[in-house]
Amino acid sequence: METKKPSSFRQFLPSTLVLAIAGWGGLALIIFSYPPTVWPRWFFYLCLTLALTGAAMPVTWFLNLRFPSTPPAGPAVIVRQAIWFGVYGATLAWLENSSLVTLWLAFGLGLGLVAIEYLIRMRERARWQPAPFAEPPLPEEVEPDEAGDSPDPDEPPKS
Numbered sequence: 001m002e003t004k005k006p007s008s009f010r011q012f013l014p015s016t017l018v019l020a021i022a023g024w025g026g027l028a029l030i031i032f033s034y035p036p037t038v039w040p041r042w043f044f045y046l047c048l049t050l051a052l053t054g055a056a057m058p059v060t061w062f063l064n065l066r067f068p069s070t071p072p073a074g075p076a077v078i079v080r081q082a083i084w085f086g087v088y089g090a091t092l093a094w095l096e097n098s099s100l101v102t103l104w105l106a107f108g109l110g111l112g113l114v115a116i117e118y119l120i121r122m123r124e125r126a127r128w129q130p131a132p133f134a135e136p137p138l139p140e141e142v143e144p145d146e147a148g149d150s151p152d153p154d155e156p157p158k159s
Contacts, residue, residue, distance in 0.1 A: 009061050011075060016057040023051025041097075045090045053086030060085070069121065071128040077121070084113050 026047030034040035060081040064073040073081075088110060095101045 007061075007065075007075070009058065012057055012061055012078065015079070016054050019050050019054030019057070021054075023047050023049070023054050027051055045094055048093055049083075049086040049090040051086075052089040053082050056082040056085035069125075071124060077124075080120075081117060084117060088113055 024047075027044065030040050030044045030047060034043075057078070060078050064078055064081075091109060092101055092106055095105065
């Protein structure tokens with residue numbers, strides 16, 4: 001049985017760096033340069049989503065490496081789970097802007113996002129098809145003896 005080598009974080013490194021630099025840099029630009037009007041506020045939520053997604057990418061990769069599943073989590077799953085963190089953080093910031101966030105609302109929203117991810121993974125598991133079994137190699141054909149008879153596997157060897 002082949003053991004699948006765990007995926008390296010190198011494939012996620014460029015997207016993680018781009019998301020983190022764009023997100024945190026955009027947040028710094030918005031916070032220090034613009035007044036809180038409508039468009040800068042939406043840009044703030046966008047940059048917050050990017051920044052939290054970039055920060056959560058190594059965490060989701062490590063958690064999926066540490067707790068493997070069947071089918072194994074591919075790159076799309078890891079990115080989707082990191083995006084959930086970004087969306088969760090930006091939604092809480094948006095609700096806090098209107099002073100609507102409570103502990104129970106934050107907990108319920110987080111639980112709802114976990115339930116959505118669980119249902120998506122359950123659907124992927126139901127659609128997953130394992131690799132087909134490789135056929136075992138056929139036994140080598142045995143040459144017939146000099147008399148033309150094929151050897152009988154139950155018969156003891158002649159001396």
